[in-house]
Structure formats: structure tokens, C-alpha cells
Amino acid sequence: MTSGDAMHAFIWNQSTGMIDLTPSSSTSAFGNGINNNGEVVGQSVIAGVPSSSFGFVYTRGQVYNLNEVPIDNSAGWTLLRADLISDSGVIFGEALNENRQTRYYALTPMP
Numbered sequence: 006m007t008s009g010d011a012m013h014a015f016i017w018n019q020s021t022g023m024i025d026l027t028p029s030s031s032t033s034a035f036g037n038g039i040n041n042n043g044e045v046v047g048q049s050v051i052a053g054v055p056s057s058s059f060g061f062v063y064t065r066g067q068v069y070n071l072n073e074v075p076i077d078n079s080a081g082w083t084l085l086r087a088d089l090i091s092d093s094g095v096i097f098g099e100a101l102n103e104n105r106q107t108r109y110y111a112l113t114p115m116p
């Protein structure tokens with residue numbers, strides 16, 4: 006990707022057509038996983054901003070930055086990307102902590 010180029014993640018269905026899933030705060034997004042309910046997860050980045058990568062989820066017609074959803078994040082993890090989403094809504098991805106260590110995570114939705 007060269008400076009100024011943007012990539013967008015999309016989803017399409019017959020009733021709504023093409024929907025851009027790129028979060029408004031981002032310049033590029035990559036869709037990594039979709040479940041049978043049409044929920045999509047991926048990674049978004051802001052061009053020119055180091056370490057700006059974050060995971061997102063598209064559900065119920067909205068795109069959410071996973072670092073802005075209410076979770077217990079007392080360890081200070083940044084959710085870099087979301088790779089998979091199960092049909093029950095469990096999201097799997099990669100996170101980074103303040104010491105630059107990476108770990109995989111699983112987010113389970115609350116009822």
C-alpha cells in the first residue's frame with residue numbers, strides 16, 4: 006500500500022447492497038472473518054499513525070472499535086485485530102500489551 010491508498014472492508018447482501026465496514030476514524034480496513042449471522046470482524050488502521058491498528062466488529066448494522074467496547078481491560082491490552090467470530094458471537098484475535106508482548110484473546114458477548 007502506498008501513501009494515500011486506502012483499502013476498505015465491505016459486506017454485501019441482497020436487501021441492503023454493499024456496506025462499507027471501514028470505521029469512520031480509519032483510512033483502511035481488512036475483513037478477516039464472518040459468521041453465519043452476517044457479523045464481520047477485522048482490522049482497521051489509520052494511515053500515517055504508528056501503532057494505530059485496532060480490531061473491529063460489524064454487528065446489528067453498526068461497526069465498533071473493539072478497544073471502545075466495555076470490557077475488563079485492567080491489564081492494558083490493545084486489541085490489534087479480530088480474526089474470527091463464531092456464530093454465538095465469540096471474537097478471537099490478537100492483542101498487544103504495554104510491554105509490546107502479543108497474546109491471543111477471546112471476547113465472549115454478554116447476554
